[in-house]
Each structure stands twice: as structure tokens, then as C-alpha cells.
Amino acid sequence: MRLLLACFFMLFCSVVTAEEPAGQVLKILKKRCVACHGSVLAHPKGKFGHITDLPRLVTEPQFLVPGKPLESEMFLLMSEAEMPPRKSSSAPMPKAEIKVIEDWIIAGTPIPEDWLAGAGGGGGARTSSWRVVLAGWMGKLHPFVIHFPIGLIVVVALVQGFCHKERTSGMIRYGLRFGAAGAVGAAMTGWCWALSVDASETLTRHRWIGVATAILCVGLVILEKYRQQHPRWFGVLLWVTTILVLIVGHLGGELVHGPFFG
Numbered sequence: 633m634r635l636l637l638a639c640f641f642m643l644f645c646s647v648v649t650a651e652e653p654a655g656q657v658l659k660i661l662k663k664r665c666v667a668c669h670g671s672v673l674a675h676p677k678g679k680f681g682h683i684t685d686l687p688r689l690v691t692e693p694q695f696l697v698p699g700k701p702l703e704s705e706m707f708l709l710m711s712e713a714e715m716p717p718r719k720s721s722s723a724p725m726p727k728a729e730i731k732v733i734e735d736w737i738i739a740g741t742p743i744p745e746d747w748l749a750g751a752g753g754g755g756g757a758r759t760s761s762w763r764v765v766l767a768g769w770m771g772k773l774h775p776f777v778i779h780f781p782i783g784l785i786v787v788v789a790l791v792q793g794f795c796h797k798e799r800t801s802g803m804i805r806y807g808l809r810f811g812a813a814g815a816v817g818a819a820m821t822g823w824c825w826a827l828s829v830d831a832s833e834t835l836t837r838h839r840w841i842g843v844a845t846a847i848l849c850v851g852l853v854i855l856e857k858y859r860q861q862h863p864r865w866f867g868v869l870l871w872v873t874t875i876l877v878l879i880v881g882h883l884g885g886e887l888v889h890g891p892f893f894g
């Protein structure tokens with residue numbers, strides 16, 4: 633019985649926090665703006681890369697003026713349909729979402745206490761816990777490690793497809809082994825890095841296609857022993873993996889450089 637009550641209490645709490653206006657605002661900004669203004673971008677658009685850091689935004693009158701939506705640049709850009717930019721691939725914002733932002737600004741841009749303390753939810757990058765430190769290191773390692781699978785798997789596919797069969801088996805075997813090790817390393821470092829990165833659809837796609845690619849790479853290392861018996865199967869799997877490597881790389885580029893790649 634006590635357990636049941638505890639469950640109800642937790643459910644109640646989560647419903648209440650989900651309805652927090654700042655939480656709703658954050659959700660909308662994550663959905664609509666993170667692709668170009670997220671904290672992970674190397675060059676956020678308009679040099680504005682802290683769209684999810686609400687505790688900081690509410691102290692910046694050039695973006696938000698509490699109580700006055702019509703003086704808040706962020707609101708004006710949305711209500712005049714200038715952000716997200718019309719010619720971009722991002723969907724325009726529904727009126728209901730703009731209204732949520734407007735109401736929140738009229739209410740004086742309230743931020744929950746625990747966000748200000750950096751306890752979670754809001755700032756993300758502001759919390760200085762072991763997760764963030766680990767993610768920081770992995771964020772430096774990941775861009776380095778990914779070059780191994782990208783380089784090696786592609787080269788192995790080219791060698792397998794276009795070079796004479798003799799004398800290339802060593803290249804294929806070792807290329808695959810180092811490439812697969814790199815792919816597993818890339819998946820692990822990427823996963824840790826993502827702990828501190830703004831969630832987005834691109835990130836989810838990048839993560840899961842990346843994990844699938846790493847698994848396929850390991851599969852190729854195992855299958856390599858039977859390459860002579862089943863050359864066609866091996867070839868097909870190798871090309872599928874290579875294409876996935878390129879897709880993951882592209883999505884990763886989009887995460888760090890924004891949808892326009894520049």
C-alpha cells in the first residue's frame with residue numbers, strides 16, 4: 633500500500649513538474665531552435681548558442697525582457713515567423729507554441745528554483761557533476777576516434793570492390809579490425825558525450841545508426857573468416873556498413889555544424 637502511495641506521489645510530482653511553464657518553454661526551444669542555436673554547435677547561427685540555458689537567457693535583455701513580449705527579441709522573431717528562418721528546412725512554429733512562450737514572458741519569465749541552483753533540467757551545461765566532466769572529455773575524444781572507422785571501413789570497401797583479390801586479404805582483415813575497434817570506441821565516446829548535449833531528432837538518429845554501424849563492423853570482423861566461402865554476402869554487408877558509416881558521419885557533421893553545414 634505504501635509503495636502504491638509512493639508511486640502515485642511520484643506520478644503526481646512528475647505531472648506537476650511537466651506543467652511548469654519554463655519546462656514547456658524549454659521543450660519548445662529544444663524542438664525548434666537547438667539545430668541552429670544548441671550548445672554543442674561549433675559555430676551556432678548568429679553566434680547564439682545557448683538557447684536552452686534559460687537561467688542565463690532571462691538575464692539577457694537583448695533576448696528576453698521579463699513581462700514584455702513585444703520588447704523581447706526572441707519572441708518577436710518567432711511571432712514574425714523569422715525564427716526558425718523561413719527558407720530553412722525547419723517547420724514553422726505553431727501558434728500554440730508561440731503562445732506558450734508569450735505567456736511565460738508575460739508572467740515574468742519564471743524559472744524554477746532548482747534550475748537556478750544548477751540541479752538539473754534547465755541549464756544542462758551549467759551543472760558541474762561527474763557526468764559533465766566525463767562528457768567533456770568524451771566530447772574531445774569522439775571527433776578524433778570517428779576518423780578511424782570512417783577512413784578504414786571506406787578504404788576496405790574500395791579495396792574489396794576494386795582491387796585484385798590476391799594480396800589484399802591482409803589489408804581487409806586488419807583494416808576491418810582497426811576500423812571496428814574505432815567504431816566501437818566512437819559509439820562509446822559518443823554515447824558519453826551525448827549525456828551533456830541538447831537532445832534532438834538528429835542526435836537520436838546519429839546515436840542509433842552509429843550503434844548499429846558499430847555492431848555491423850564487429851559482425852564484419854567475425855564474418856571476414858568466411859569471406860572466401862561467401863564473397864557476395866560479405867561484399868553486400870561491407871557496402872551496407874560503409875553507407876551507414878557515411879550517413880552517421882553526415883548526421884554527426886550536422887549536429888556540430890548545423891543543418892546548412894557551415
Ligand code: HEC
Pocket residue numbers: 661664665666667668669677678679680695705706709710715716717720721722725891
Ligand atoms: C535553420 C537554422 C535556425 C533555426 C532552426 C533557428 N535559427 Fe535563430 N538564427 C539563425 C541564423 C542563421 C541567425 C543569424 C541571422 C542573422 O544574423 O541575420 C539566427 C539568429 C537568431 C537570433 C539573433 C541572435 C543575435 O545575437 O542577434 C535569435 C534571438 C534567434 N536566432 C532565435 C531563434 C529561436 C528562438 C529559434 C527557435 C524558435 C531559432 N532562432 C531557430 C538560424 C536559425
